[in-house]
Amino acid sequence: MKATLGTSRLEALLESAHLLHASLDLNSLLGHLLRTVMGRLLASRGLIAISDQDGMRLALLRGLPGFKPGDVFDEGIARAAGIERFFPLGTGDSPAGILGIGRAARRADSDEEAFLNALFGIASSGINNARSHAEVQQLNQDLNRKVQDLRTLLELVHNLTSTVDASEVAHLLALTLAGRWAVGRYAVAAWKDGHPVVRRERGLELPDVGSLRRDIECVEAPLLVSDLPDGRLKDLLQRRQGTVVFPLKAGSSPAGVVVLGPRPGGLAYDESALEFGAGLVDQAMVAFENSWHFQETLEKKKIEQEIDLAAGIQRDLFPAAMPSLEGLDLAARNRPARQVGGDYFDALAIRDTADQTSYLFCVADISGKGIPASLLMSNIQATLRALLDEKKSVIELATRTSELLYATTPSNRYATAILAHIEPATRKIHYVNAGHNDGILIRSNGEVESLKSTGPPLGLIPRIPFQGAEVQMRAGDLLALYSDGIVEAQNPDEIEFGDERFIAALKELAARPAAEMVAEVFERIDRFVDGAPQHDDITLMLIKAV
Numbered sequence: 386m387k388a389t390l391g392t393s394r395l396e397a398l399l400e401s402a403h404l405l406h407a408s409l410d411l412n413s414l415l416g417h418l419l420r421t422v423m424g425r426l427l428a429s430r431g432l433i434a435i436s437d438q439d440g441m442r443l444a445l446l447r448g449l450p451g452f453k454p455g456d457v458f459d460e461g462i463a464r465a466a467g468i469e470r471f472f473p474l475g476t477g478d479s480p481a482g483i484l485g486i487g488r489a490a491r492r493a494d495s496d497e498e499a500f501l502n503a504l505f506g507i508a509s510s511g512i513n514n515a516r517s518h519a520e521v522q523q524l525n526q527d528l529n530r531k532v533q534d535l536r537t538l539l540e541l542v543h544n545l546t547s548t549v550d551a552s553e554v555a556h557l558l559a560l561t562l563a564g565r566w567a568v569g570r571y572a573v574a575a576w577k578d579g580h581p582v583v584r585r586e587r588g589l590e591l592p593d594v595g596s597l598r599r600d601i602e603c604v605e606a607p608l609l610v611s612d613l614p615d616g617r618l619k620d621l622l623q624r625r626q627g628t629v630v631f632p633l634k635a636g637s638s639p640a641g642v643v644v645l646g647p648r649p650g651g652l653a654y655d656e657s658a659l660e661f662g663a664g665l666v667d668q669a670m671v672a673f674e675n676s677w678h679f680q681e682t683l684e685k686k687k688i689e690q691e692i693d694l695a696a697g698i699q700r701d702l703f704p705a706a707m708p709s710l711e712g713l714d715l716a717a718r719n720r721p722a723r724q725v726g727g728d729y730f731d732a733l734a735i736r737d738t739a740d741q742t743s744y745l746f747c748v749a750d751i752s753g754k755g756i757p758a759s760l761l762m763s764n765i766q767a768t769l770r771a772l773l774d775e776k777k778s779v780i781e782l783a784t785r786t787s788e789l790l791y792a793t794t795p796s797n798r799y800a801t802a803i804l805a806h807i808e809p810a811t812r813k814i815h816y817v818n819a820g821h822n823d824g825i826l827i828r829s830n831g832e833v834e835s836l837k838s839t840g841p842p843l844g845l846i847p848r849i850p851f852q853g854a855e856v857q858m859r860a861g862d863l864l865a866l867y868s869d870g871i872v873e874a875q876n877p878d879e880i881e882f883g884d885e886r887f888i889a890a891l892k893e894l895a896a897r898p899a900a901e902m903v904a905e906v907f908e909r910i911d912r913f914v915d916g917a918p919q920h921d922d923i924t925l926m927l928i929k930a931v
Contacts (some may be wrong), residue, residue, distance in 0.1 A: 570646025829861025
């Protein structure tokens with residue numbers, strides 16, 4: 386005979402249905418359900434287990450010490466603890482849960498059984514609704530967290546793009562990470578060769594960067610300190626309460642590290658926290674790189690400005706124009722291989738008498754290139770100008786200049802030079818060739834003579850007396866003083882311009898004015914090298930007797 390529900394039971398069932406569906410809070414629903422069943426059957430022990438992906442887990446307990454919510458439900462263990470009856474919450478092979486009660490003081494008749502079955506059916510749908518609501522809430526919480534993470538990331542990116550100071554980048558990164566998880570201990574270190582190490586530490590001190598760079602190479606991704614390979618880094622961070630490590634990478638090379646201490650309340654850094662932190666660290670790494678690049682650009686620009694200034698100063702050291710002397714046609718030109726060079730030429734007037742002036746013509750090649758060579762060049766010019774006032778001979782001038790340079794410059798700094806003292810009235814040349822290229826004297830009849838070396842380079846060897854020589858220029862003669870950048874200029878096949886081409890060009894052009902000759906020699910060198918880079922400074926001075 387089919388059981389039916391009386392009026393009182395129907396009213397109780399309707400009231401329970403209302404209560405079970407009035408709240409979407411799972412704990413409240415389960416509490417009402419267990420109290421109702423235990424109260425109607427006068428049972429002192431009860432439990433409810435809810436199904437999940439791994440089976441059934443205890444959700445609510447009454448009168449069962451030693452059990453706790455979250456434990457896996459085991460019917461045998463529950464029976465051993467005094468649970469005698471089990472009711473499925475729902476129908477089919479996969480009920481929403483199981484309700485169990487201990488020994489009941491009141492026996493359930495058929496009508497009570499019908500009431501309980503109806504109650505469990507209603508509860509099943511209520512449980513499913515509450516769990517669905519909880520899942521939606523969890524999804525919303527996850528979504529809100531993702532939105533908040535994105536806002537935090539965007540705010541950090543905005544702040545990072547507004548600064549080019551690496552220290553400020555480290556400060557913003559540390560504050561963002563610490564604020565995100567309310568962390569009281571943290572340390573940030575970032576480095577790049579040629580730049581100061583950036584550090585931000587609070588309550589957690591990192592070792593020196595030298596050892597840190599070696600140790601952090603083993604950390605390829607964010608890791609809990611407890612998961613680090615056994616070694617010095619792990620031991621050190623554990624002693625200093627470091628909890629999680631984020632590596633900073635420039636390509637595949639370590640460029641820094643972020644270490645955070647424990648979260649308050651014993652909260653853990655889960656996978657999503659590590660992922661979020663890695664995103665922040667990656668953005669900060671871009672900002673560090675931008676900051677370093679900006680500093681390098683500024684430094685490079687500063688160096689370029691200083692080089693431009695040095696080049697301008699050096700240009701002013703060359704004579705603005707060659708002197709105009711009766712019976713002589715003069716021209717000279719210098720082209721450095723870099724912005725500043727190591728070649729030097731000059732025409733220095735020597736007041737012999739009140740109405741007679743002779744000239745010292747000089748072409749020098751300083752060892753090395755760039756700024757160091759240009760400094761030695763200015764030193765040589767200043768020395769020569771100072772010594773000229775003492776009315777020394779060209780031999781004394783070379784000897785004294787060499788001694789002064791040796792005493793005031795490093796041993797690897799010296800200069801080859803040819804010093805030619807010319808008396809315009811007689812065209813007689815007294816010269817010293819200090820280890821320089823031979824001067825080339827082309828006679829009017831085409832014969833070639835050389836002004837060969839008469840001593841070592843200036844500043845190379847101390848207390849070495851220089852020898853001098855004389856040569857007489859006659860009408861139609863041409864004297865070429867030059868640096869080795871002319872004859873050593875190379876084309877793309879690494880063939881040098883050479884002495885023969887140079888002398889042949891001088892002979893061919895000998896009838897032209899000196900300025901035209903100089904310009905044409907430079908053009909022929911450029912045509913010969915055919916775009917190959919200039920490796921050495923080029924200087925040419927021509928003196929024609931007309």
